[in-house]
Amino acid sequence: AQSVSQHNHHVILSEAASLELGCNYSYGGTVNLFWYVQYPGQHLQLLLKYFSGDPLVKGIKGFEAEFIKSKFSFNLRKPSVQWSDTAEYFCAVKEWDSGYALNFGKGTSLLVTP
Amino acid sequence: GAVVSQHPSRVICKSGTSVKIECRSLDFQATTMFWYRQFPKQSLMLMATSNEGSKATYEQGVEKDKFLINHASLTLSTLTVTSAHPEDSSFYICSARAANTGELFFGEGSRLTVL
Numbered sequence: 001a002q003s004v005s006q007h008n009h010h011v012i013l014s015e016a017a018s019l020e021l022g023c024n025y026s027y028g029g030t031v032n033l034f035w036y037v038q039y040p041g042q043h044l045q046l047l048l049k050y051f052s053g054d055p056l057v058k059g060i061k062g063f064e065a066e067f068i069k070s071k072f073s074f075n076l077r078k079p080s081v082q083w084s085d086t087a088e089y090f091c092a093v094k095e096w097d098s099g100y101a102l103n104f105g106k107g108t109s110l111l112v113t114p
Numbered sequence: 115g116a117v118v119s120q121h122p123s124r125v126i127c128k129s130g131t132s133v134k135i136e137c138r139s140l141d142f143q144a145t146t147m148f149w150y151r152q153f154p155k156q157s158l159m160l161m162a163t164s165n166e167g168s169k170a171t172y173e174q175g176v177e178k179d180k181f182l183i184n185h186a187s188l189t190l191s192t193l194t195v196t197s198a199h200p201e202d203s204s205f206y207i208c209s210a211r212a213a214n215t216g217e218l219f220f221g222e223g224s225r226l227t228v229l
Contacts, residue, residue: 004157009155036220042222043118043207043220043221043222044207044209090157090158100148100211100216101148101160102148102158102209104150104157104158104159106156106157107155107157
């Protein structure tokens with residue numbers, strides 16, 4: 001079965017620091033890739049997604065992610081984090097031929113300190 | 115953006131009782147809705163996929179008689195946890211796939227505590 005791995009479970013950064021959250025998946029076929037964010041007390045929101053084309057995807061709030069097919073990775077980055085970026089971040093993968101359900105990673109809890 | 119509403123957001127019940135959780139797409143039609151379960155510090159685990167007007171498709175290991183799913187309309191799916199036990203305590207999240215765009219939207223989740 002396909003798995004999605006997020007290597008960092010808890011990350012603490014100071015404001016203005018750069019962020020990179022790792023995400024790897026195990027499926028060898030065509031995939032669609034997503035990053036979701038869940039702010040405290042709120043529902044999951046889509047940050048960005050990759051279906052095809054340019055492997056460097058830009059999302060909302062200054063986030064971007066790069067799909068590296070050879071590494072089965074889709075890491076999330078932000079050059080300079082803000083306190084308001086404190087949230088839980090989930091990587092998700094959908095196998096191209098598996099319908100519409102997503103497989104999620106365990107999530108990474110990001111705390112940005114002032 | 116599109117909104118998916120779950121109700122109740124929190125529920126506490128006694129062991130042996132049944133609990134119904136509703137998932138509504140408020141401003142779009144959802145042909146497909148998904149129910150996930152999330153344990154503390156764990157990933158969202160897909161429980162079942164429900165299509166409007168047909169029986170839900172359950173993931174392996176999920177008891178369909180325990181977790182009853184009904185998707186009676188294009189804007190409403192319900193999850194009923196029957197004869198709940200403490201091990202059913204969890205965070206249940208639904209997502210809805212918009213019929214026109216295919217985009218997925220998530221509800222805020224429902225935290226079930228079974229005493």
